[in-house]
Amino acid sequence: xxxxxxxxxxxxxxxxxxxxxxxxxxxxxxxxxxxxxxxxxxxxxxxxxxxxxxxxxxxxxxxxxxxxxxxxxxxxxxxxxxxxxxxxxxxxxxxxxxxxxxxxxxxxxxxxxxxxxxxxxxxxxxxxxxxxxxxxxxxxxxxxxxxxxxxxxxxxxxxxxxxxxxxxxxxxxxxxxxxxxxxxxxxxxxxxxx
Numbered sequence: 001x002x003x004x005x006x007x008x009x010x011x012x013x014x015x016x017x018x019x020x021x022x023x024x025x026x027x028x029x030x031x032x033x034x035x036x037x038x039x040x041x042x043x044x045x046x047x048x049x050x051x052x053x054x055x056x057x058x059x060x061x062x063x064x065x066x067x068x069x070x071x072x073x074x075x076x077x078x079x080x081x082x083x084x085x086x087x088x089x090x091x092x093x094x095x096x097x098x099x100x101x102x103x104x105x106x107x108x109x110x111x112x113x114x115x116x117x118x119x120x121x122x123x124x125x126x127x128x129x130x131x132x133x134x135x136x137x138x139x140x141x142x143x144x145x146x147x148x149x150x151x152x153x154x155x156x157x158x159x160x161x162x163x164x165x166x167x168x169x170x171x172x173x174x175x176x177x178x179x180x181x182x183x184x185x186x187x188x189x190x191x192x193x194x
Contacts, residue, residue: 017172
């Protein structure tokens with residue numbers, strides 16, 4: 001078991017950050033982040049998540065253009081915004097990622113079934129991404145308030161990747177920029193034993 005300070009950093013004390021300092025996030029840290037996340041489990045090791053680490057002014061301008069009004073300043077303050085996407089053609093890698101499966105038979109699933117698997121597994125991987133980022137000392141600001149079609153047109157026009165969410169990464173500003181922790185449901189409200 002990990003020590004309490006680790007669970008504090010990952011869950012108990014960790015917070016969603018809306019605004020960030022200007023401290024840069026190095027490419028080496030982003031490489032390490034992906035190297036951690038890629039080993040987290042997904043259904044049959046499908047690994048459909050694709051990441052676009054946006055760090056350039058041009059990239060930021062395009063993301064901000066697609067963002068909901070309340071998210072634009074949050075994105076501007078972050079040194080990195082990650083477009084978390086799912087790959088509609090994730091099954092092209094099944095022979096490598098899941099050699100135990102019949103890749104040809106799996107590819108015959110209806111497109112909506114494959115898309116659902118891509119989305120569900122990507123959201124699972126996005127949760128791992130947040131935990132891994134926190135483990136590396138980064139703060140996160142996940143958001144879904146954006147026009148996915150604008151992101152898809154701007155970043156993935158000739159691609160099978162589709163935007164699922166945005167996550168701002170960096171070193172968060174504390175103090176009054178952090179909201180009071182919101183209520184969480186109790187075990188009895190959210191769980192049952194059968």
